[in-house]
Amino acid sequence: MTPFDFSSPDYKFLIYNIIATICILMSLSMFYLIFSWAGDITKSHEAENWSKARGIVTQSEPVKYCGRGQSQLFFPAIKYSYLVDGHSYDGYQIALGVRDCEAKNVIENLLAPYPLGKSVTVWFNPQHPEESVLLVAKVSDATWSNIHDVSIIAVISVLLSGWFIYKGKVKSVYK
Numbered sequence: 001m002t003p004f005d006f007s008s009p010d011y012k013f014l015i016y017n018i019i020a021t022i023c024i025l026m027s028l029s030m031f032y033l034i035f036s037w038a039g040d041i042t043k044s045h046e047a048e049n050w051s052k053a054r055g056i057v058t059q060s061e062p063v064k065y066c067g068r069g070q071s072q073l074f075f076p077a078i079k080y081s082y083l084v085d086g087h088s089y090d091g092y093q094i095a096l097g098v099r100d101c102e103a104k105n106v107i108e109n110l111l112a113p114y115p116l117g118k119s120v121t122v123w124f125n126p127q128h129p130e131e132s133v134l135l136v137a138k139v140s141d142a143t144w145s146n147i148h149d150v151s152i153i154a155v156i157s158v159l160l161s162g163w164f165i166y167k168g169k170v171k172s173v174y175k
Contacts, residue, residue, distance in 0.1 A: 016168030023161035030154035037147050040097040040139050047096065047123050047136040055082035055091065055122035055132075060114045066101035074107040075099050078114055082122040084129040091122055091132035097143030 059079035066073035076099070080091050100110060114120060114134065124132040 013168050016164045020161045020164035023157045027154050027157040030150050033150050034147055037143050040143055044096045044139050045137050047133055050123045051126045053082040053084055053122045053124060055080040055120050057114050057116055057118045057120055060111050060116050062104050062107040073101045074104045075101050076107050076111050080120055084124060089130050093133045095135040095138045095140050096133055097139035098146050100140050100142045
């Protein structure tokens with residue numbers, strides 16, 4: 001047998017196991033992302049117990065270029081200023097989670113309650129006052145979408161890894 005005998009059972013066993021390992025690593029990274037985003041959901045509910053301050057919106061506009069290439073997607077560029085114990089802070093999040101990346105009209109609707117100059121209630125973490133949001137007990141729509149999509153990919157990766165492990169063992173037993 002030469003080292004490049006692609007038809008040998010040993011080579012196929014090796015390839016199946018390499019692909020299975022890649023699928024397992026993909027699954028683990030997907031589950032890490034899911035748990036990270038689930039942490040944002042938990043934190044958004046914990047934010048209901050954060051302190052409140054009055055703030056003022058200093059920027060509120062849809063900004064183009066969300067992703068790669070010639071994207072027609074926008075993200076909500078929001079900035080608000082607030083005071084905590086005499087210190088000025090700036091916040092940039094409407095809700096916790098992944099930043100929304102949508103069509104311009106969707107982002108305009110998301111920003112509509114926060115026009116430039118509007119006085120807003122800012123929820124801030126009392127231990128880290130630079131951490132703030134405008135909405136509590138809510139995460140961005142993109143967070144839910146990502147959890148859904150990545151969960152599907154993670155399950156497919158787990159199933160594929162099981163299939164490749166099975167195929168690798170079957171090939172090695174019956175060579």
